[in-house]
Amino acid sequence: MVDAYLVVSYGGPNRPEEVVPFLRNATKGRGIPDERLEQVGEHYYMFGGKSPINELNAALVEDLRDELVRRGDHTPVALGNRNWEPYGNDVIKELYENGARNILAIATSAYSSYSSCRQYREDLARWLGEVDLPDLTIRKVKQFWNTDGFYRASVTAVRESLEAAPGSRLIFVTHSIPNAMNDSSGLEFGMTYEQQHLDLARRIADELGVEDWDMAYCSRSGSPHTPWLEPDICDHLEDLKTDGITGVVVAPIGFISDHMEVLYDLDTEAKAKAEELGLAFERAATVGTDPDFISQIADLLQNPGRTSYCEENCCALSRSATLPAL
Structure with a gap:
């Protein structure tokens, strides 16, 4: 039985002073100096130092929750990010503290590649290891480009x-x-x-x-x-x-x-x-919170089908082929 649904996303800054720290997270391990990150951050500063992704994801989660409730499904729905608050590992720990032991996740990317699918699977595996809760299980719904x-x-x-x-x-x-x-x-x-x-x-x-x-x-x-x-x-x-x-x-x-x-x-x-x-x-608009799309996500969470759907090295880059992925 699924105890909680987790929408997994990229995250983004909410104010100018968060832009460089966010970019440090997004480029972790690449050795990019802050001076260069300031230059990259100009895209964000043009829009007040704020990414729209957080509010858009919040709207998606709210509409998804409403659709599930309309169907009689009151399973908690949470959002957890890779690169900014709310961080996925913190959200998973909070869900566990509230009684969740079996979490079903879906990423906010429709297609298959390392960055759009496998990296999220690696994130989930890493977060699961960081919280170190042996009785907690996390599975991920596969990509939905063809739904x-x-x-x-x-x-x-x-x-x-x-x-x-x-x-x-x-x-x-x-x-x-x-x-x-x-x-x-x-x-x-x-x-x-x-x-x-x-x-x-x-x-x-x-x-x-x-x-x-x-x-x-x-x-x-x-x-x-x-x-x-x-x-x-x-x-x-x-x-x-x-x-x-x-x-x-x-x-x-x-x-x-x-x-x-x-x-x-x-x-x-x-x-x-x-x-x-x-x-x-x-x-053209993105799918956003289009009712057909929200209904499709709800369908996938309620009827996820096979969640162990990838070969061991599917979408893996050579540098990541040995990293665990859910």
């Missing part, structure tokens, strides 16, 4: 934007990852991270009768010598302008809410690039 509710919510968002900007070129967008990470991803689905996005994008386009569409990426970081999934959204906008396209609808199907990658990389950088090129720009 009906996520698909329906995505279709709704894209349809509304296409209707608002008829004749525009449809561009699906997600977070770029290194090619090597993509190649090791998605063993449980038989599709890589990239292929999962393309599969969903194709389904959405077919549903909406869109023949010409593209996949682009954002939020690349790290060494410029390391190959990452391409094209970058801004580079792709330049190519579309050359091809005679006059307007675009950008659909961020790789993100479940309007957090920093959406607000900065798309609503700020990509929009500015489109304006520079003279392209009309319409950005």
Whole structure:
């Protein structure tokens, strides 16, 4: 019997003085000096030093809790983060103190890769070891990119934007990852991270009768010598302008809410690039708290199916292959 549901996420700063400490957590082990983190933090300072992710996750948890209660399920629902408060290990300990012995977790990322799935599984395993409670069990629901509710919510968002900007070129967008990470991803689905996005994008386009569409990426970081999934959204906008396209609808199907990658990389950088090129720009909503999506999460928590779904080294990077993961 499940005693508590845990929504696991990335976390983000709530005020300017938290930006660098948050980035220290997010880049732990990489030896990045604070001076560089201050530069990276400019994205956050542009928005008052606050990430929208915490309030968005709080809204998701509230709506999820309401949906579960509507179904007669009063199991506690909590949020625990990797990089900022509330930290996952603290939340797990609090749930245990309140009587939970069997926790079912779901991450706020839909697709399979090291950073979007396995790293959360490693987080859960590490937190479980840190709290050192032998009678506590944690399981994780698998990724949900191919579920009906996520698909329906995505279709709704894209349809509304296409209707608002008829004749525009449809561009699906997600977070770029290194090619090597993509190649090791998605063993449980038989599709890589990239292929999962393309599969969903194709389904959405077919549903909406869109023949010409593209996949682009954002939020690349790290060494410029390391190959990452391409094209970058801004580079792709330049190519579309050359091809005679006059307007675009950008659909961020790789993100479940309007957090920093959406607000900065798309609503700020990509929009500015489109304006520079003279392209009309319409950005589709993320699934957020769409009722179909909230209902789908509730379905997954109430009927998780097989939770030991990955091979031992699924989505593992060479540096992490031996780290325990739930």
